[in-house]
Amino acid sequence: MSTVTGASAADQTPGPDGRRPLQADQASTGRVGDRLFGGAATVSGVLVIVLVSLIAIFLIVQAVPALMDNSANFFTSRVWAPGGDQPAFGILEFLWTTVTASTIAMALSVPVGVAVALFLTQYAPSWMRRPAAGLVDLLAAVPSIVYGLWGLIAFAPVFKPVQSFIQDKLGWFPLFAPTGISGGTICFIGVVLAIMVLPIVTALSREVFDQTPTAHKEGALALGATQWEMIRTAVLPFGRPGVISASMLALGRALGETIAVTFLVSALADGNPWSWSLFNGGETFASKIANNASEFSNPNKTGAYIAAGLVLFVLTFVVNSIARVVIERRKAFTE
Amino acid sequence: MAKRIDVTDLNVYYGSFKAVEGVSMTVEPRSVTAFIGPSGCGKSTFLRTLNRMHEVIPGGRVEGKVMLDDQDLYASSMDPVTVRRTVGMVFQRPNPFPTMSIYDNVAAGLRLNGVKNKKTLDGIVEQSLKGANLWTEVKDRLSKPGAGLSGGQQQRLCIARAIAVQPQVLLMDEPCSALDPISTLAIEDLVNELKNDFTIVIVTHNMQQAARVSDRTAFFNLKATGEPGRLVEIDDTTRIFNNPTEQATEDYISGRFG
Numbered sequence: 121m122s123t124v125t126g127a128s129a130a131d132q133t134p135g136p137d138g139r140r141p142l143q144a145d146q147a148s149t150g151r152v153g154d155r156l157f158g159g160a161a162t163v164s165g166v167l168v169i170v171l172v173s174l175i176a177i178f179l180i181v182q183a184v185p186a187l188m189d190n191s192a193n194f195f196t197s198r199v200w201a202p203g204g205d206q207p208a209f210g211i212l213e214f215l216w217t218t219v220t221a222s223t224i225a226m227a228l229s230v231p232v233g234v235a236v237a238l239f240l241t242q243y244a245p246s247w248m249r250r251p252a253a254g255l256v257d258l259l260a261a262v263p264s265i266v267y268g269l270w271g272l273i274a275f276a277p278v279f280k281p282v283q284s285f286i287q288d289k290l291g292w293f294p295l296f297a298p299t300g301i302s303g304g305t306i307c308f309i310g311v312v313l314a315i316m317v318l319p320i321v322t323a324l325s326r327e328v329f330d331q332t333p334t335a336h337k338e339g340a341l342a343l344g345a346t347q348w349e350m351i352r353t354a355v356l357p358f359g360r361p362g363v364i365s366a367s368m369l370a371l372g373r374a375l376g377e378t379i380a381v382t383f384l385v386s387a388l389a390d391g392n393p394w395s396w397s398l399f400n401g402g403e404t405f406a407s408k409i410a411n412n413a414s415e416f417s418n419p420n421k422t423g424a425y426i427a428a429g430l431v432l433f434v435l436t437f438v439v440n441s442i443a444r445v446v447i448e449r450r451k452a453f454t455e
Numbered sequence: 456m457a458k459r460i461d462v463t464d465l466n467v468y469y470g471s472f473k474a475v476e477g478v479s480m481t482v483e484p485r486s487v488t489a490f491i492g493p494s495g496c497g498k499s500t501f502l503r504t505l506n507r508m509h510e511v512i513p514g515g516r517v518e519g520k521v522m523l524d525d526q527d528l529y530a531s532s533m534d535p536v537t538v539r540r541t542v543g544m545v546f547q548r549p550n551p552f553p554t555m556s557i558y559d560n561v562a563a564g565l566r567l568n569g570v571k572n573k574k575t576l577d578g579i580v581e582q583s584l585k586g587a588n589l590w591t592e593v594k595d596r597l598s599k600p601g602a603g604l605s606g607g608q609q610q611r612l613c614i615a616r617a618i619a620v621q622p623q624v625l626l627m628d629e630p631c632s633a634l635d636p637i638s639t640l641a642i643e644d645l646v647n648e649l650k651n652d653f654t655i656v657i658v659t660h661n662m663q664q665a666a667r668v669s670d671r672t673a674f675f676n677l678k679a680t681g682e683p684g685r686l687v688e689i690d691d692t693t694r695i696f697n698n699p700t701e702q703a704t705e706d707y708i709s710g711r712f713g
């Protein structure tokens with residue numbers, strides 16, 4: 121493991137004028153440039169933390185009064201009737217829709233994205249690597265409304281027969297049970313989200329795979345590894361933390377995606393029976409809030425939506441923390 | 456276990472650039488052959504053609520013939536993967552797999568060969584680490600990352616990794632150039648021991664090292680920059696260092712080069 125503190129034996133030796141020895145991390149912090157930059161970095165860091173905390177506090181302050189008035193269980197109820205004399209609202213349905221659609225998006229986009237990235241960095245002929253990489257980066261920057269439009273106009277008709285086919289053949293399994301909803305099902309949303317975040321996963325994974333040190337790859341090849349074995353021994357372990365970060369970024373986008381989802385979902389009527397089916401409709405947190413922005417008339421009603429937003433905030437936070445832990449756990453082996 | 460290498464009239468190209476021209480030589484089994492010569496004369500390039508590692512570099516290709524005993528390394532039926540399992544390589548910079556433990560580094564090649572039995576692996580890992588003179592230093596921390604070792608230990612770990620798959624030939628490209636004198640001596644001792652089992656080819660910029668470890672020495676040179684490198688002569692090490700045939704060799708080893 122390389123130490124990057126820049127400490128050396130000389131740092132421990134007192135100077136000729138009797139000054140105390142420099143400590144590793146202070147090796148050259150006396151210089152003006154170092155002090156300026158160090159100061160600026162600290163201020164920015166603190167600023168970010170303060171901002172995030174303020175946002176969290178704002179959300180909590182707005183949400184608490186509404187939650188106090190709530191007559192239903194916020195986490196387990198499927199009713200959504202905020203405002204009025206007897207407000208009752210629960211997030212169960214949004215939580216289910218958001219999490220399942222994002223899970224489908226991840227399950228599809230991560231393996232495919234990693235495979236495409238491996239193809240682009242390890243297998244593709246060299247003439248197509250740069251243009252293809254540029255194309256992927258470009259796709260990653262396409263605004264989500266475009267994916268929404270495309271999903272609605274071009275993809276939905278194509279996907280419909282697939283949906284009916286799965287419901288026909290595997291309908292006995294609760295997750296694939298037919299529901300009579302044919303348009304913006306959870307499954308359809310998940311697939312569109314997968315296509316939307318695929319370029320993000322691909323672009324970032326491609327970037328890290330490309331940086332695998334030649335020494336590691338040659339080390340594997342010199343042992344008699346085939347191309348695929350070399351990828352498994354050198355490229356994938358090196359790229360793992362990068363792929364995890366890429367997936368988290370993509371998951372963050374999928375969880376919070378608003379425009380495209382609002383465009384595509386089939387909202388459920390009040391009082392519909394609960395179904396485990398992926399072919400059911402439903403709103404995500406983001407689409408529910410966006411669809412009802414016009415209702416933010418009284419503070420209690422607004423508070424209910426903010427409480428829902430807060431759950432999304434926490435969800436994203438938890439997911440990111442888990443990813444951090446996964447990356448940190450193997451850190452000793454990646455330096 | 457050890458095999459003879461027979462090279463006939465070998466040219467090596469990077470794309471259209473001819474890096475090495477007309478090399479013919481024989482390397483005897485269970486001997487150490489040192490390659491010396493000025494920077495850029497194609498020692499590494501030529502060395503890599505002995506296990507087809509040059510094919511990893513875009514545009515790398517050869518003309519000519521390399522025989523390992525009676526196998527033609529460049530026969531169309533020959534798989535480069537097979538060649539590299541027979542002819543192992545140690546690089547200039549130690550390159551243990553950073554995400555793997557010491558144990559897994561040594562076992563990596565065996566696992567590629569499909570060895571799964573824990574007992575067998577344990578045995579070969581221990582034997583290889585002993586063979587690389589590293590066992591006593593690491594036996595209590597086999598599950599720690601290989602990258603946590605010192606540079607010299609990492610290089611011996613790479614040697615252990617290379618010999619674990621029981622190659623016929625071991626190629627070493629300046630294995631000591633990133634190491635301190637003590638670690639260098641450790642590796643030189645190791646080369647001396649390994650020669651009982653393997654055919655060894657070692658590239659070095661250190662004349663004393665070539666004189667110390669090798670039985671035969673090959674001197675490479677290039678006429679001018681941009682020209683391909685050539686084999687000037689190959690002979691017994693004592694002869695190269697005391698009474699070489701070519702004037703160019705004499706000039707190079709006595710420091711009057713260029």
Ligand SMILES: Nc1ncnc2c1ncn2[C@@H]1O[C@H](COP(=O)(O)OP(=O)(O)OP(=O)(O)O)[C@@H](O)[C@H]1O
Nearest residue numbers: 469472474492493494495496497498499500501512
């Ligand atoms: N990957 C490469 N692509 C193109 N040309 C290369 C490549 N590697 C080496 N060369 C060229 O081939 C020639 C021989 O290089 P090589 O690395 O074999 O020299 P060397 O004798 O090993 O030098 P050194 O002692 O510095 O390691 C040089 O002219 C070099 O520029």
Ligand SMILES: [Mg+2]
Nearest residue numbers: 498499500628
């Ligand atoms: Mg070299």
